[in-house]
Amino acid sequence: MLTAEDKKLIQQMWGKLGGAEEEIGAEALTRMFCSYPPTKTYFPHFDLSPGSDQVRGHGKKVVAALSTAIKNIDNLSQALSELSNLHAYNLRVDPPRFSLQFLSQCLQVALATRLGKDYSPEVHSAVDKFMSAVASVLAEKYR
Amino acid sequence: MVHWSAEEKQLISGVWAKVNVEECGAEALARLLIVYPWTQRFFSDFGNLSSPTAIVGNPKVRAHGKKVLTSFGEAIKNLDNLKGTYSKLSELHCDKLHVDPENFRLLGDILVIVLASHLGRDFSPVCQAAWQKLVGVVAHALAHKYH
Numbered sequence: 001m002l003t004a005e006d007k008k009l010i011q012q013m014w015g016k017l018g019g020a021e022e023e024i025g026a027e028a029l030t031r032m033f034c035s036y037p038p039t040k041t042y043f044p045h046f047d048l049s050p051g052s053d054q055v056r057g058h059g060k061k062v063v064a065a066l067s068t069a070i071k072n073i074d075n076l077s078q079a080l081s082e083l084s085n086l087h088a089y090n091l092r093v094d095p096p097r098f099s100l101q102f103l104s105q106c107l108q109v110a111l112a113t114r115l116g117k118d119y120s121p122e123v124h125s126a127v128d129k130f131m132s133a134v135a136s137v138l139a140e141k142y143r
Numbered sequence: 144m145v146h147w148s149a150e151e152k153q154l155i156s157g158v159w160a161k162v163n164v165e166e167c168g169a170e171a172l173a174r175l176l177i178v179y180p181w182t183q184r185f186f187s188d189f190g191n192l193s194s195p196t197a198i199v200g201n202p203k204v205r206a207h208g209k210k211v212l213t214s215f216g217e218a219i220k221n222l223d224n225l226k227g228t229y230s231k232l233s234e235l236h237c238d239k240l241h242v243d244p245e246n247f248r249l250l251g252d253i254l255v256i257v258l259a260s261h262l263g264r265d266f267s268p269v270c271q272a273a274w275q276k277l278v279g280v281v282a283h284a285l286a287h288k289y290h
Contacts (some may be wrong), residue, residue: 027268034268034287035275105252112259119260121170121195125178 001134005075006126010058013123014070016115021067024110025059031106039102044092062103069134080137095139102132145280147222154273158266159219160260166243167261168203168212173198179249185242187192211250218281233288244286251278 017024031045033040033048033055065083072079093099108127112119147155175182177195186192189203198204215231221228236242255274259266 012204031271035272103184105255105275106271108256109259109266112256113263113266116263118261121174121177121199124174124256125195128178 002073002126002129005122009123010073010130011069012129013111013118014067016118020114021063022056022060022102024107024114025054025061025063025066025125027110027131028064028103028107029055029059031109032102035106038120039099041108042091042099066107066134070130073130074090076133076137077140079143080134084138084141087138100131100135100138104135107131144223145225145276150269151276152222153220155277156268158262158270158274159216161262161265162258163214164212164216165209167208167254167257168208168210170199170208171250171257172208172211173201173204174253174257175246175250176204178253179246182249183247185240199230200209210245212254213257214252214266215281217282218277222269222277225280226287229264229281229284230288232287236285236287244289247282248279266269 014021030050033043040048043058046052046058048055065080069076069079077084087093108119108124108131111127112124115123151259154217173195176186176192176198183192186204186207189207191197191201191202192204216230217228236244252275255271259271262270
């Protein structure tokens with residue numbers, strides 16, 4: 001469960017990114033497609049080559065959703081309700097405990113490359129818990 | 144048998160050359176115990192694990208972290224025979240230590256994050272991919288002798 005301290009650490013960390021959020025979104029997706037090729041099966045309609053506009057655009061969307069979640073960290077269920085419907089009924093991405101785990105890993109790697117030592121064990125723990133919570137909410141309506 | 148391309152081998156050894164085994168090993172194990180606190184169940188005789196600060200400073204954690212990552216070094220020298228390299232350790236983790244192999248996957252992912260935080264932009268997507276493959280294969284080799 002996300003503690004008050006976890007929430008503070010996440011908001012602080014997100015604040016340190018200085019506008020790089022969109023870049024981070026695209027990078028997380030690129031890393032995910034590279035390290036976990038099966039994740040590409042959800043994007044047959046995308047150009048997945050390096051620097052692709054579609055990947056940039058989608059990365060931006062993903063990060064915007066995470067930003068919203070972080071701003072509404074006390075009520076993730078409500079904040080992500082529409083996305084939860086989308087994932088369950090339209091996108092039907094493989095149960096989030098698999099695919100979102102890969103996105104979480106790649107997002108954390110992208111954050112760690114930028115934040116270095118500032119991606120401390122405490123921040124790492126808070127972000128990992130947060131991404132788990134997001135995945136749970138997105139999975140709520142699957143069945 | 145796992146196939147490694149020349150590029151993958153180079154990406155792996157290139158990163159390894161920059162790794163301080165003692166520091167990174169200690170950090171990876173400490174993070175495992177912090178981020179996934181239930182893993183502390185395997186280290187009940189390690190003394191004070193009561194807070195992230197205590198865990199990071201704990202000398203037994205540091206020493207064991209170094210041991211674990213040193214064994215990774217062996218893996219990197221024997222990429223073509225990981226099952227053989229880890230055979231005895233696999234038996235140990237199953238028969239004596241009773242560690243659920245899922246924990247090897249968790250530690251592997253944490254190691255990748257530690258490398259990312261140390262190497263910054265140099266830890267490119269293809270670099271990460273080679274290392275995710277390596278930690279996955281190591282985890283598999285460590286689980287291989289389970290029965």
